[in-house]
Amino acid sequence: MALKHFNEKIASSFFFSSVDHACVVELKEMIESLGHYVYFFDVNRDGLFDSNELIKKILSEKSLGRSSFLNFTYINNESGVVWPLEIASKIKTATNAFIHVDAVQLVGKIANWNMLLTELDAYTFSGHKFGSLKGVGFSFMRKDFHYSPLLVGGSQQNGLRAGTENALGIYSLKLALENIVQNFNAVELKSSKDLLEEKLIKFIGNKGEVVAINSPTRNLNTIFLVLYGLKAEVLSTKFDLLGVDLSTGSACSSGIIKENRILMKMGYSFDDSRSSLRFSFSPLMNNNEAQEYFDKIKNSFIGLI
Numbered sequence: 001m002a003l004k005h006f007n008e009k010i011a012s013s014f015f016f017s018s019v020d021h022a023c024v025v026e027l028k029e030m031i032e033s034l035g036h037y038v039y040f041f042d043v044n045r046d047g048l049f050d051s052n053e054l055i056k057k058i059l060s061e062k063s064l065g066r067s068s069f070l071n072f073t074y075i076n077n078e079s080g081v082v083w084p085l086e087i088a089s090k091i092k093t094a095t096n097a098f099i100h101v102d103a104v105q106l107v108g109k110i111a112n113w114n115m116l117l118t119e120l121d122a123y124t125f126s127g128h129k130f131g132s133l134k135g136v137g138f139s140f141m142r143k144d145f146h147y148s149p150l151l152v153g154g155s156q157q158n159g160l161r162a163g164t165e166n167a168l169g170i171y172s173l174k175l176a177l178e179n180i181v182q183n184f185n186a187v188e189l190k191s192s193k194d195l196l197e198e199k200l201i202k203f204i205g206n207k208g209e210v211v212a213i214n215s216p217t218r219n220l221n222t223i224f225l226v227l228y229g230l231k232a233e234v235l236s237t238k239f240d241l242l243g244v245d246l247s248t249g250s251a252c253s254s255g256i257i258k259e260n261r262i263l264m265k266m267g268y269s270f271d272d273s274r275s276s277l278r279f280s281f282s283p284l285m286n287n288n289e290a291q292e293y294f295d296k297i298k299n300s301f302i303g304l305i
Contacts (some may be wrong), residue, residue, distance in 0.1 A: 004148040047081030068097035075105035080222030108283030111186035131176035136169030
């Protein structure tokens with residue numbers, strides 16, 4: 001979209017959250033180099049933002065004659081905080097901004113994950129997040145949305161992008177989606193996560209906290225912990241020795257120990273951001289598995305907290 005408007009000599013405004021995925025945040029310089037404007041809106045400690053303030057800012061940009069693009073992260077990849085689509089719909093109605101929904105963390109992570117709002121402009125999914133082969137995903141776009149392809153030179157996908165289509169990967173998307181549709185049980189997954197989270201909170205006590213625990217909307221498979229005063233590299237090593245997989249950063253950069261940008265944007269300190277652990281569980285987790293996970297996590301914490 002930025003490239004298309006650049007070619008048309010139109011300046012546009014792009015709105016991103018400060019806790020968006022790095023692949024969005026890192027677009028800032030490229031978009032600005034094309035003559036556009038990039039704005040970041042902040043979130044509070046619960047991972048929520050002020051939609052009314054965002055609407056005011058978008059309308060302010062419209063008054064200058066600029067079209068607006070909003071990247072709306074449905075479910076945050078680290079905190080698990082959910083922004084209901086009704087908020088995006090409200091922004092769309094008030095501003096008529098183009099709204100792209102980052103739905104990468106959606107499939108099998110909340111109840112009614114397959115219920116989308118057609119008034120929004122685009123949705124993007126990544127297949128490996130719900131069990132397909134890596135390197136394949138898909139997007140839904142309104143038919144009246146036009147853009148300039150970044151990959152050119154081929155006629156694949158009606159000229160929207162060049163490159164041989166990954167038929168095997170696409171078929172794996174079908175299989176993975178069918179598996180989720182047939183086996184996903186939101187009630188059971190919520191029960192399992194709640195059981196595990198309650199046990200963890202009781203076990204950790206005042207030595208840590210669950211990130212965004214007070215957020216009214218969270219996904220059903222992520223538990224993000226901050227353990228006061230403990231370094232993520234020490235924690236991750238202990239878990240690794242005991243055969244427990246977890247992440248200290250985004251899922252795309254597991255194993256890289258550094259300050260956590262998302263936590264710091266949510267108001268946590270630098271030290272807290274380096275004392276975080278995130279557990280992501282299967283959409284098909286049950287109560288028995290939740291108890292097994294807790295026992296493993298508890299054993300991994302012995303001697304540390």
